[in-house]
Amino acid sequence: MRFLSGFLSGPNPYVGNNRTEFTMIPKMNWLQWYLVFNVLLLSWAIDCPKGNFCGSCESHPFRAYEITCKEEEHPKFIVQYKPRSNLIINCLGSKNWTYFDLGSVQQVKTVEYLKFENCVFSDQVNLGKIVKNIFNDTVEELSFEACKNLSSVLTREGLKDFKKLRSLDLQGNSLSNLTSEPFKELPNLTVLNFATNDLKELPPKFLNIPSLRKIELGWNKLEVIKRSNFENLGHLVFLNLWKNNITEIEANAFDNIRDLQSIDLHGNKLRSIPQDIFSKLSKLKTINLSLNNFTNDSFPEDLFRYNNMLEMLIMTSNHRNITTLPNGFLSNLTSLRTINMENNGFHQMPENFLWGTTSLTTIKLQDNYISTIPRYFFRDLKNLKFLDMSGNTIDHLPNDVFESLRQLTNLNLAKNRIKYLSSNHLTGLSSLETLNMERNNMVQIDGHAFKDLEKLKVAYFSYNQLNLTNKGLSDEYGYRSPFHKCVSTIEEIYVDHNNIVEMFQDWTEMTHLKILNVSHNKIFYLHARDLTLSSKKAEVDLTYNMIESINMYKNVYEKLIENYSHDAVIDIGNNPLKCDCQIYDLLQYFEGELPYLHNRFYLKAEDLKCQSPVEMKSLVVKDLKSKDLTCVYHDSEDTGNLCPSPCSCKVRPSNKAFLVDCLYRGLKEAPQPFTNPGHHVEMDLSGNYLKTVPSLKQKGYENITILRLSNNYISSIDANNLSDTLEELYLDNNNMTELDSQVLNVLKNSTNIKHLTLNDNAWRCDCEARNLFEFIQHKRVKIPELQNVICGGTNIPIFSATLDEFCPFDMYWVIGICVGIAILGILIGGVSALYYHYQHEIKVWLYAHQWCLWFVTESELDKDKTYDAFISFSHKDEEFIVNELVPKLEQGPKPFKICVHYRDWLVGEWIPQQIARSVDESRRTIVVLSPNFLKSEWGKMEFRAAHNQALSDDRARVIVILYGDIKPSDITDPELKTYLTMNTYVQWGDPWFWDKLRYALPHSKDVKKKKNNVFENHQPTLQIVNEKTNGSIPQPTAPSLNKTITDV
CATH class of the missing domain: 3.80.10.10 (Ribonuclease Inhibitor)
Incomplete structure (x- = not known):
């Protein structure tokens, strides 16, 4: 890769204001593109350099070519060539340059960049000649990497043919000794990279290159920087001296490089800095003093007083602790924008350390030992945007310490010892977007600590001891966190590894929240x-x-x-x-x-x-x-004891089932009735010693839908113990031998039961099991493991057997039964015919001989009578009759049809005839015997008519009611007195009056089964009074009322 490609380069010739010169490229298909591509390859291949010992260009991706120069088929040099761009010569460690004659047959135009790799040079190698042989012009950038004996060609003579050279890269060639003024013949050289070599000192006039703008001398072994090293470098802008062994810099060493803008001295062994070392560098913008051996006394107070254009100061990871710096050390540097002083061992910073440095935007003071921040430390930093003081020992913050930092967007105070944020600690941070308070000892944040953080987006509070609960910040939905002031701006909250015990309501209201990390909390x-x-x-x-x-x-x-x-x-x-x-x-x-x-x-x-x-x-x-899903149920005061002892209970939410587990509890009887849980119950009584199926109609059992009775000793089932709610019944592995027809009918007719297990029982298979056979065969209910529902003593499954196998057909028995039924039918038919023809005569004969009186009922004799009773009374007692007696008899639970003269007699008809007809058409005659009745002749006539009718029918048809102030001794009429002697009567006012009266009246057929209710409910029954006891009438000898009533 080219060293510092593009550094200090001029305008790009391909970019500018010539946009009007571009034209639209017409669309082409793939074949046209293929042809164009091959034409271009051919044209570039033609431009490829050639030599006698070098092969032709071999195409490589990205328009690159490879050329191999050989000695008797052995590769000596491999050349990578990219037309008009670069050429890289890899010597493969070869010392013999004889076979490298590339360009001897065909030269190419120059490239921008030429590099030699793994080459071995000597005094006999003419570097300029090699290059001229390849190119018809010189190069501008030259690089050597991992070359040996390079100093033999780095001489004025060896480099004199590179007049246009602008950049020389000598990095990584182990150079230690160079001649004086080796670059004297390079008038256009601007960049010299001498990094990663072994220079211990710079030869005299080594850098006598007025055109140089950048010198890279990092990672050498220089020890002393002398003033003479940098003479005649008036245009130098960048000077890098990092990673050397520099222990001393002579005073005024940099006075002659006044255009210098950046100097890097990090990674040396400097203990002190001369006071005026930077005094002539008025254009200096960047200084790096990191990784040295400075102490508290290493820095003059006014070290940078003449560097008004200084923009960045880097001084990190000093090898010794610098506990503090001079007062006002960086004050009034109005162009300073960034300071990085992390990991220097600072314990405290002067309050006026940065006063007047108004353009500062970034401060990095992390990983020191600063314990407190002076109240006005940030007084003039109105443009500060980034502040990192993490990794210190700050244990408290002064109130309003950040008040002047109105433009601060990022504040990092992580890894300190801050325990508390008050409502005034973050005052003024109206532009803050990121706040990092991780890994402090924080236990509390005031509910209004973030009141000024109008733009906060990211908050880091991980690894603290916060619970964020503030009793003053709560509503009906719960507590609010201190972040409630930032609900409309906050995007990321990191509060992991704290003591938070709940989610806060304001977190759900944050409209821009993207990340909320609450992991590792409580x-x-x-x-x-x-x-x-x-x-x-x-x-x-x-x-x-x-x-x-x-x-x-x-x-x-x-x-x-x-x-x-x-x-x-x-x-x-x-x-x-x-x-x-x-x-x-x-x-x-x-x-x-x-x-x-x-x-x-x-x-x-x-x-x-x-x-x-x-x-x-x-x-x-x-x-x-x-x-x-099921869960254990526990009784409570609200629910009471729902779970029967000694069982355990669970609840299944999916169907709201109450599960009673009595499995293998050694029970001989089912648990006692228990409180109904209100939902359907599933009870498991498997593995006990039960002999019968518990009643499903007792309390708590009525809602059972699934009953498991497997592995018990049950031998029979009572159909009355089953319920309509039962859906599944498990009876496998018991002592069952049969199911009676009632149980089978319940199972067949049930619309709910869907599952029944009968396997592993010793079922009896005979003719009486016909119903069980049909039940299993029809499969109306799902019966699993049918192959194990077998006949006792055999291995024959009932579902696969036939009825004839366990109930063979006997024809003789069938014939005998049929003949017997036929004879019996003929006899019954003959008797029925005789009875139908002589029905009346038979009943009269039976009644006359007092035989089978149950067969001759009163209803048979009185079936043509119109009324149940005719009431005989004196008209002076009419109020009692109308208001008491008639309404109660006609409107009771068994109403009677009553005949009374004032309502039912025909007007104008002869009274004796009316009396006779009323008595004849009534099943009973009720005589209301009162003092007024004894004075009435018509009453006596009515009594006689009724009495004669009773004698004629030989039945008790007269009921006497004593009403009013009357005793049997008051009766003077001989016939009436005789009748009372022979029959019973009812006394008005008796607490049993109505029961006795209704019992004496005619009974309908549907009352037969209840005819003894009066005697069952009330003892004694009808009061019998005679003259011998209490002056009453003696016991009757004729058919009495009591006897007549019993015969009804």
Whole structure:
């Protein structure tokens, strides 16, 4: 590569104001381009140099050619040639230049750059002749690399043919001794590169080249710089003396190079600088004094007082600690823009160190031992943009120390000992864009510390002890961080490796946020609202926190969709997640079940593993399935004891199932009823000693949908114990031999049960198992492992057997049964015909002989009667009849049809005839016996008519109600008194009055089954009063009311 290509070159001849000379190149197809390319190659090949011992040009990529010069087929020189650009001669270490006659046959025009590699020179080699043999003109740039005995040709005589040479590169040739004035014949030389050689001193008049503008003498072994070394160099601009062994610079050594703009003295062994060493260099712009042996006393206070054009000072990594510098050392340098003084061992800086240096834009003071910054250190630095004081020992900042730095855009105070940022520490930094406070001992930032940071974009606060929580900065949504003042500008926040325990609300409101690194903190809980970022395509790093729970409840989804995140990428890997029911929605998200959230943010969780419970530890969360997620249930004060003892319980969120695990608990009976959890229950009672299926209709069991009873001792099932909610029943590995028809009907008719295991039981296979056979064959319910549902004592699967195999057909039994059924049918038919023809006569005969009275009911005898009862009463008791008796009888639970004279008798008809008809058309006659009734002749007539009817039918048809102030002893009518002696009556006011009265009235057929209710519910029943007890009527001898009622 050409040394310092383009350095100090003039205007490009191909770029300028000649734009009007360019014309549009017409489009050509590939064939035309191919022809043009080959024509150009041919023209360049023709321009290739040739010699007798050198072969022809071989084409190489990028318009380059290679030429090989040989000695008896052995390559001696390899030449790389690029027309009109450069020519590189690689001598391959050859000493014999006889066979290098390139150009002897055909020369070429000169190139810009000529280089010799791996060549060996001697006094007999004429360098000028070699070059003239190749080119018809001299070159302008000449370079030697890894050449030996080069000094033999670097003489006035050897270089006299290079009059036009502008640049000479002698780097890396181990040169140590040169003749005096070797470059005297190079009047146009401007650049001399003598780096990486072995010069210990410069020969007299070695650099007597007035045209030189740049001298590179780095990485030699120079020890002393003398004034005579740089005489007659009035146009020198760049002087590089880096990486030598310089220990001394003579005073006024640089006085004769007054145009010097840049001097590099880094990497030497200087201990001091002469006071006026730079006094004549008024045009000096850049100084590099790094990597020397300076001490506190090495620098005069006014070292740079005459360097008003100085723009950059570099003095880094001094080999000794410079604890401080002189007062005002860099003051009033109005052109100074950059100072780099890192790693020099400074302990303190003078307050007036930079006063008056108003153009300064960059200060680098990192990696020193500065413990404090003077209050007015930055007083005049109104144009400062970059300040790096990282890696010091600053433990506090004065208030308003940066107040004058209104243009500062980048502040780096990382790796110090600052513990606290107050509201006044960053005052005035209105243009600050990047703030770096990493690796301090920070524990707190005032909530208003960033109040002036109106343009802050990037904040580095990693590796501190911050939690960022400020009780004065909170609202209903949570706490706000100190960055809340920068929500509209901040783009990157790095707060990793701190003590942060939560995500802050203002982070979700930062509209330009791109990177938020909160990794390696102590956040233990994450809510979906923490992921609802307002910015687009933000990257959030939450790895290596203590996140146990991620709440993604669906009640926040609408908020997410309407207002927040846009393609955010959030990394939550390497957190100790607690894989309980709280992660259900998170798993749903990973499974793509929440697409509207996928469009808003992407959760990176490749390294997210479960920390608990123990059985799930180290499982990758993304590999879990939401439908399989279960979590341990614990009873609480709110829920009560939902989990039955001695079982353990879990919850499955996917279908809200309550899982009761009683597996292998040594149970002989199912757990006691328990509180209904409100969701469907799955109970596992496998591996116990149960003999029966527990009732699924008891408390807690009514919601069971899956019941596992495998590996028990169950031998039978009660159909009444099954429920309609059951969906799966596991009965494998029990002592089952049969399923009765009721159980099979429940299983067949159930619309819910879908899964039933019956395998590994000793099923009885005979004719009584016909229903089981048909149930299994029809497969109405999914029965797994059918091949293991076999007949006891055999290996025959029931599903593959035929009915004849375990229930053979017996024709003789069938014929006998059919004949018997036919004979029985003939007998029943004959008896039925006789009964139908002589029905009335049969019933009369049976009733007359008191046989089979259950067969001759009262309803048969009274089926043509119109009324259930006729009420006989005195008109003076009509109020009791109308308001009490009739309404209760006609409107009760079993209403009766009642006949009363004031409503049902025909007007104008003869009263005795009306009485006779009412009694005849009524199944009972109710006599309301009162003092008024005893005075009524019509009442007595009605009683006689009813009494005669009862005697005629030989049935008790009269019901007597004693009403009012009357006793049996008050009755004087002989016939009535006799009747009361023979029958019972009901007393008004008796607490059992209505029960007794309704029981005495006719019963319909549907009441037969309940006819004894009165006696069952009320003891004793009808009150019987006679004259012998309490002056009442004696016990009846005729058919009594009690007997009649019993016969109904």
